[in-house]
Amino acid sequence: MLQVTDLEVRVGAxxxxxxxxxxxxxxxxxxxxxxxxxGKTTLTKVLAxxxxxxxxxxxxxxxxxxxxxxxxxxxPEQLAGHRILDARGLASLQARIDKATAEMGSEDPAIxxxxxxxxxxxxxxxxxxxxxxxxxxxxxxxxxxxLPQSVLKQPLGTLSGGQRRRIELARILFHNAPVxxxxxxTNHLDxxxxxxxxxxxxxxxxxxxxxxxxxxxxxHSVNRVFYLDAMRQVIDIYNMGWKHYLQARExxxxxxxxxxATAERKATSLHEQAARFGAKASKxxxxxxxxxxxxxxxxxxxxxxxxxxxAAIRFPTPAPCGKTPLFGHNLSKSYGSLEIFTxxxxxxxxxxxxxxxxxxxxGKTTLxxxxxxxxxPDTGEIEAGHGLRLGYYAQEHETLDVNQSVLDNMLRGSDVxxxxxxxxxxxxxxxxxxxxxxxxVLSGGEKTRLAxxxxxxxxxxxxxxxxxTNxxxxxxREEILRALNAYEGAVVLVSHDEGAVDALxxxxxxxxxxxxxxxxxxxxxxxxxxx
Numbered sequence: 001m002l003q004v005t006d007l008e009v010r011v012g013a014x015x016x017x018x019x020x021x022x023x024x025x026x027x028x029x030x031x032x033x034x035x036x037x038x039g040k041t042t043l044t045k046v047l048a049x050x051x052x053x054x055x056x057x058x059x060x061x062x063x064x065x066x067x068x069x070x071x072x073x074x075x076p077e078q079l080a081g082h083r084i085l086d087a088r089g090l091a092s093l094q095a096r097i098d099k100a101t102a103e104m105g106s107e108d109p110a111i112x113x114x115x116x117x118x119x120x121x122x123x124x125x126x127x128x129x130x131x132x133x134x135x136x137x138x139x140x141x142x143x144x145x146x147l148p149q150s151v152l153k154q155p156l157g158t159l160s161g162g163q164r165r166r167i168e169l170a171r172i173l174f175h176n177a178p179v180x181x182x183x184x185x186t187n188h189l190d191x192x193x194x195x196x197x198x199x200x201x202x203x204x205x206x207x208x209x210x211x212x213x214x215x216x217x218x219x220h221s222v223n224r225v226f227y228l229d230a231m232r233q234v235i236d237i238y239n240m241g242w243k244h245y246l247q248a249r250e251x252x253x254x255x256x257x258x259x260x261a262t263a264e265r266k267a268t269s270l271h272e273q274a275a276r277f278g279a280k281a282s283k284x285x286x287x288x289x290x291x292x293x294x295x296x297x298x299x300x301x302x303x304x305x306x307x308x309x310x311a312a313i314r315f316p317t318p319a320p321c322g323k324t325p326l327f328g329h330n331l332s333k334s335y336g337s338l339e340i341f342t343x344x345x346x347x348x349x350x351x352x353x354x355x356x357x358x359x360x361x362x363g364k365t366t367l368x369x370x371x372x373x374x375x376x377p378d379t380g381e382i383e384a385g386h387g388l389r390l391g392y393y394a395q396e397h398e399t400l401d402v403n404q405s406v407l408d409n410m411l412r413g414s415d416v417x418x419x420x421x422x423x424x425x426x427x428x429x430x431x432x433x434x435x436x437x438x439x440x441v442l443s444g445g446e447k448t449r450l451a452x453x454x455x456x457x458x459x460x461x462x463x464x465x466x467x468x469t470n471x472x473x474x475x476x477r478e479e480i481l482r483a484l485n486a487y488e489g490a491v492v493l494v495s496h497d498e499g500a501v502d503a504l505x506x507x508x509x510x511x512x513x514x515x516x517x518x519x520x521x522x523x524x525x526x527x528x529x530x531x
Contacts, residue, residue, distance in 0.1 A: 001025055001026070001207065002047065002058070002059075002064075002179050002207060002209075003023045003058075003059045003060070004020060004021055004056070004058050005057045005059075006020070006021055006055065006056040007019075007046070007055070007056035008054040009042055009043060009046055009054060011039070011437065012433070012437065013433070014433070016039030016042060016230075016233065017039055017043070017233050017234060018055075018233055020235050021056075022235070022237055024179070024209065024224075026205060026206055026207055027205065027206075028207045028223065028224055029201055029208045029210065029224070030208065030209045030222060030226055031210055031211075031212070031222035031224070031226070031242065031245075032044070032209055032226050032228065033211075033218075033226070033227050034229065034230060035473055035475075036429075036443065036446060036449070036471075036473045036476055037443060037446050038228045038229075038230035039228060039230070039443075040228055040443065041068075041183055041443035041444060042441075042443070044066070044183050044211065045068070046058065047064070048064050048181055049064070060178075061178060062177060062179065063175070063177040063179075064177055064179045065087070065172040065173075065175040065176075065177035065179070065181070066172070066181045067168055067181065067183055067185060069443070069444035069471060070396055070397065070447075074164075074167075074168075075156065076155060076156050077155050078091070078155065078156055079153060079154065079156075080152045080154055080156055080159060080163075080167050081094075081138070081139075082095060083167055083168075083171055084138045084141075084142060084167060084170050084174050085135065085174075086171070087174050088174070088175065088176075093122055093126045094126065094131070094135075096118065097123060097126060100115045100116070100122060101115075101119060102115075103115035103118075104116055104119060134174075137174065138170070139152070141170045141173050141174050142167075142170045144196040144197075144200075145169060145193050145196075145197075146166065146189075146192070146360050147163065147170060151163060151361060154336070154338060155336075158335035158338060159335075160365045160366060161188070161365055161395055161396045162187075162188035162361075162395070163188075163360060163361055165187060166188060166189065169182075173200065176206070178206045178207065179206060180204070180206060180208040180209070182208065182209070182212075183444070184212055184213070184470070185197060185212060186214045186217055187467070187470050188395075188467070188496075189496075190496070194214065194217065197217070198217050198220040199220075201217075201221035201222075202220060202221045209226075210222065213472065213477075215242075218242050219243065222242055223240070224237070224238065224239050224240070225238040225241075225242065226238075227245075236252070266294070267294035267295075270291070270293055270294040271290070271294050273287075273290050274291045274294070275287075277290065312427040312479065313452055313476070313480055314456060314486070315391075315452075315455060315460075315463060315483050315484070315486075315487040315489070316391065316455060316456050316457070316458055316460055316489075318389075318461035318462075318487075318488055319387060319389045319461050321350055321386060321387030321461045321462075322350065322385045322386030323349060323350055323385070324348065324350065325348060325349075325384070325385040325386070325388040325461060325462050325490065326347070326348040326371065326383070326384060326388055326390075326490075327346070327347050327348075327384075327385065328344060328345060328347075328370075328371065328381075328382055328383075329345055329380050329382075329383065331344040331367070331370060331377045331380040331515075332344070332377060332379040332380060333363060333366050333367075333375075333377055334378055340361075340362075341366075341367070341514075342513070342515075343380075344380075344510075344515035345515065346510060346515075346517065348462060348492060350489075350490060351489060351490055352490045352491075352507055352508065353490070353493070353504050353505060353507050354490075354493070354506060354507070354508045354510060355493050355494075355501055355504065355506040355508075355509050355524075355528075356368070356493065356494045356509075356511075357510070357511050357524065358512035358513060362512040363512045363513055364466075364494040364512055365395060367512065368394075368466050368492065368494060369394075370382065371390075372464050387461065388462060389461050389462070390458075390460055390462055390464065391458040391460030391463045391464070392463075392464045393452065393464065393466060393468050394451070394466055395467040395470060395494075397447040397451055399451060400447060400450060400451060400454075401439060402438065402439045403438060403439075404438065405435065405437060405438055406430050406435045406436070406442070407425065409450060409454060414454075414457040420457075422435060424453055424456050425450075428450070428452065428453040429449060430446075430450070430453070444470070445471045445472055445476065447471070448468070448470065448476075449476070452480070461490065462489060462491075463487070463490070463491045463492070464492050465492070466494045467495055467497075468484075468495070468500065469481075469495065469497045469500050480500065481499055481502075481503035482503070484500065484503045485503045485505070491504060498525065501525070501528050507519065
């Protein structure tokens with residue numbers, strides 16, 4: 001159970017919500033919704049104990065399993081499978097078993113004998129902790145998240161960003177905590193994994209809080225909805241499923257509009273009466289009472305719901321460049337003994353639109369990092385053509401300095417003035433003191449907007465975009481799609497979002513890990529959500 005009482009949450013001086021109270025019981029699957037920047041991610045950090053509230057209390061029984069938007073936890077040297085098992089304290093036992101097993105094969109009889117004794121002790125502890133059944137359960141969860149045994153045997157540091165996030169999701173689901181908090185759990189999942197996760201959440205016996213822009217996930221899984229209203233700085237609680245919530249929220253907003261219209265008419269009438277009475281000294285007291293009553297009428301109303309602003313996302317006007325601004329020759333990449341891709345050749349022509357497809361772990365993110373100069377290939381080379389100016393959007397927002405402010409991130413590496421940077425940030429919904437917030441405290445959606453805003457000042461003629469629609473609300477996603485469609489420079493896109501690929505209108509497709517290049521056709525569309 002999770003109980004929240006009179007909670008007040010702030011970021012600096014900015015109030016996100018106040019007087020929030022609710023209780024979540026086993027069997028509750030709560031959809032936490034609200035526009036980007038309303039404070040959903042900040043609230044989950046408070047509930048998980050990662051941030052302290054400005055006021056109020058959070059109490060829970062048992063552990064909380066928390067999946068943040070950008071999970072980068074774990075020892076890079078730890079095996080991925082052990083990271084999952086570690087959720088129930090089994091990883092250290094498994095590591096002891098593995099080490100003893102290796103030493104039992106020693107040619108030194110003394111070492112082998114001691115290893116056998118250690119193996120027996122570790123094995124007994126593992127069995128008493130339900131280790132083999134738990135190991136099978138963990139493997140099943142991992143498999144349903146498209147994490148095969150070959151990935152589970154790799155160190156975390158060798159995995160792609162998408163694989164790391166799915167390992168963390170598998171770890172939280174395997175933990176089986178009384179309360180789970182999942183922030184955008186469908187990021188980096190293929191369609192089969194998303195379908196499996198929906199059913200997992202629907203039948204979960206504990207309590208769960210889910211932030212997701214996947215409408216089908218919340219429609220299928222949640223039985224309560226918490227709407228974080230950024231205008232009123234409150235949470236409206238709807239004890240119902242998604243479809244009924246949409247109807248109830250629309251009815252509530254219509255009721256508030258009617259109440260405001262009625263109160264405004266009465267207040268206007270009272271002010272007019274007070275103006276007429278105020279001209280006569282004998283009725284000054286009555287006029288004062290009428291004004292006070294009018295003010296009380298208006299003060300008792302909820303804040304009017306204004307049309308929520310949407311970031312005016314646009315990509316830069318591309319700088320002039322040659323016919324082919326980027327080449328890749330014989331590119332290969334491996335992590336240890338794991339071969340990611342080999343002998344990939346590509347040429348990105350001026351203004352061309354290319355989609356990179358491949359299953360999770362095929363090296364799509366790795367290729368973009370190599371093209372951006374962040375990583376180096378094991379073989380081959382990148383050749384910059386005449387006038388190349390690269391703009392790179394990283395799916396995990398690695399291009400942002402989380403210790404610097406929003407404004408400093410915009411100014412870093414560009415010759416734009418502070419006034420111009422503020423103007424551009426304003427169009428991406430960073431106004432006033434928002435520009436002085438450290439990038440590290442931003443939500444996933446806000447980090448996405450900041451990273452995209454940084455591209456605007458780059459003058460890039462080739463954009464490398466890695467899952468640019470992740471973490472965005474539907475309105476902001478539509479802006480991204482419009483900007484993609486209008487951009488005149490070259491684009492290399494990695495995305496599970498069929499709408500993003502459609503907006504790009506690609507001419508070519510590069511399929512990894514084989515590096516096969518082909519003209520884009522409708523036959524490839526169904527591979528996008530599966531990739």
